Amino acid sequence: AQSVTQLDSHVSVSEGTPVLLRCNYSSSYSPSLFWYVQHPNKGLQLLLKYTSAATLVKGINGFEAEFKKSETSFHLTKPSAHMSDAAEYFCVVSAIGRFKTIFGAGTRLFVKA
Amino acid sequence: DAMVIQNPRYQVTQFGKPVTLSCSQTLNHNVMYWYQQKSSQAPKLLFHYYDKDFNNEADTPDNFQSRRPNTSFCFLDIRSPGLGDAAMYLCATSRDKGSGSYEQYFGPGTRLTVT
Numbered sequence: 001a002q003s004v005t006q007l008d009s010h011v012s013v014s015e016g017t018p019v020l021l022r023c024n025y026s027s028s029y030s031p032s033l034f035w036y037v038q039h040p041n042k043g044l045q046l047l048l049k050y051t052s053a054a055t056l057v058k059g060i061n062g063f064e065a066e067f068k069k070s071e072t073s074f075h076l077t078k079p080s081a082h083m084s085d086a087a088e089y090f091c092v093v094s095a096i097g098r099f100k101t102i103f104g105a106g107t108r109l110f111v112k113a
Numbered sequence: 114d115a116m117v118i119q120n121p122r123y124q125v126t127q128f129g130k131p132v133t134l135s136c137s138q139t140l141n142h143n144v145m146y147w148y149q150q151k152s153s154q155a156p157k158l159l160f161h162y163y164d165k166d167f168n169n170e171a172d173t174p175d176n177f178q179s180r181r182p183n184t185s186f187c188f189l190d191i192r193s194p195g196l197g198d199a200a201m202y203l204c205a206t207s208r209d210k211g212s213g214s215y216e217q218y219f220g221p222g223t224r225l226t227v228t
Contacts, residue, residue: 032216034216036219041201041222042221042222043117043220043221044156044203044205045219046216090155090156100158101158101215101217103155103156103157104155105155106155
């Protein structure tokens with residue numbers, strides 16, 4: 001069975017400060033893990049993905065995430081928040097070789113000027 | 114640019130009146146998905162096509178149907194929309210490369226309103 005838990009429904013940061021969005025997963029199979037971002041009334045855009053290669057994954061717009069198997073975590077970070085980062089972020093898990101994707105409930109990121 | 118296109122972006126239909134949402138892709142991906150996303154919720158997978166093979170999620174209501182006439186196009190049919198079907202409908206594609214890296218590419222969505 002697979003599941004994903006985003007530990008914070010809302011995160012608020014000031015512009016220029018670091019961002020941390022937390023995600024824990026469980027999977028009976030070797031997981032693929034993804035972070036997507038969704039701006040209001042838009043589709044989802046892939047930020048980055050982990051598929052059993054390097055555990056530190058770099059994505060677009062300065063985001064990165066580290067896969068920690070021992071902690072079953074895949075937290076998303078960015079060194080310095082920008083106003084344009086304000087959006088909803090989804091952590092997603094799927095099992096390698098399968099098409100079933102499980103979305104986390106999402107984390108709304110607010111960026112204050 | 115290669116992309117996933119959804120038409121229309123906004124659709125208003127009446128209670129009980131059938132409606133069809135359209136998705137097309139220029140990525141030549143073999144897998145296409147339909148999701149329902151209600152306000153402030155995560156997307157919920159309704160079904161997906163692997164090539165021509167249709168895969169329905171167990172909890173997808175019978176009211177929702179889909180067609181994929183060719184690789185590029187996929188349609189979502191709602192036979193008798195209820196007020197509870199008002200949502201954003203997202204189409205996505207992925208390519209089965211055999212590596213298990215099934216990142217999905219999403220369209221902009223169609224916002225469905227039921228009056």
